[in-house]
Amino acid sequence: MREFKRRSRVLLIDDNADHLRGVKELITLESSYDVVATTTSANIGINLAKKYRPDIILMDINMPEKDGLQAIQEIEKLDMDIRVIALSGYDDADLIFRAMKIGAKGYVLKTMASAQLIYAMDEVAAGKIYLPTALTSRFFEYFQNSFKEEEKSSAEENLLTYLTAREEEVLDLLTQGNNYKSIAGKLFISETTVKTHVNNIFQKLQVNDRTQAVLYALNNGFANRRLSKIAV
């Protein structure tokens, strides 16, 4: 290996000045990291990120002024290959999920041992995504639950199962925004036949019009599912 390992440049964002100082000292002790800047403001932090282009950002996500999660999202949108690790005081499943969803490369609790933080930084610096085992477990509980709820609603009774193969084809075209004429053309059948199918679909799905039919289809696992209830 000819190229030696470059020291990773780190930006710290934490509204708690004391904690900020502590983390800075901790990291400075590590030979492989340079703290290029620190700030107690998320907004300033975003600007510092643009200016210094650090490799890693440690972002406190429990800040009053600006939401740390929002800041992460904005930094991710810059698409500058800056890897953000979320620092949080809480091991709340929802927080962990949202942080990982918007692109955080790690999530470390402030209460965790400093060695854990350094390890996370090492992993993230190496291009990996790191979550402590305990938090991973939390994450997955939340993750699996969000799918469980879906299944329940669709497990009740999915009226889509009553549709014939042809009706499914027609419904599929409906969910793509086609009108009668267009569907007739694509299936090589007459418009009146399409009307018959559509009417039968309405009966079976117990809806009144095509919009409701399309909505029913999308909400009940037709083609592609919805991941509802999960938004940042």
Add this chain to the structure above:
Amino acid sequence: MREFKRRSRVLLIDDNADHLRGVKELITLESSYDVVATTTSANIGINLAKKYRPDIILMDINMPEKDGLQAIQEIEKLDMDIRVIALSGYDDADLIFRAMKIGAKGYVLKTMASAQLIYAMDEVAAGKIYLPTALTSRFFEYFQNSFKEEEKSSAEENLLTYLTAREEEVLDLLTQGNNYKSIAGKLFISETTVKTHVNNIFQKLQVNDRTQAVLYALNNGFANRRLSKIAV
């Protein structure tokens, strides 16, 4: 602690008879687990699960006959508090994602050291969800990518931003399957006004009818997002 720790009952499902025997021996050596049954067939495995009600199932998901993932899903549907750990020969991100999505409590590679498997079983037996660190990293790359694609498509140019507040209200009601009369009633305005709004919405979203408008809204981050491309 008055109650002593009950030995966990384990069911093994693996179409590779040799591997099955090996894992069985390995687990039998552990004092805390009883192998209650083994089978090389996923279908039989499901029936054995119903019969023996094991605490844990080790399920090979790379089986030709029946898909192991499907088998996991069916077992999860039983809702019998049977915790399934997926065994796989591949650390494929998509496989890991799908296994965890449908409710697997763990995912262990066959190539991993036996100690790793036992550790996973210990964690899962204790009610946790366990993924080896390396696989967790894989999982999250896949997970985050699935959201990144969404953002791209909605970042191109979201025509929804051109809508006025009132038009958004109307569109929201459209995406709930309301007709003109219903919308007029809910917004306390006349039906003709609703028509005006709806027509303006069509212009702005560049669509021809309400179904297309609803589809555009749903596909472009209106109210709740879609997690497309990810299906089991």
Add this chain to the structure above:
DNA sequence: TATTTTATCAATCTAAAGATGTAAGACAAA
């Protein structure tokens, strides 16, 4: 074989949706 389901098509009718033009009052920005 008899029966049911499915897919096809038609005619007819009503209701709803969509296109277009016009316009007045409110309100904010220039």
Add this chain to the structure above:
DNA sequence: TTTGTCTTACATCTTTAGATTGATAAAATA
């Protein structure tokens, strides 16, 4: 003050959508 946008509203007209009834042939099923 003027300009522009937003919200409201109406009239008119054309086009779709949807409901209903009826019918035929093929295919699946009992």
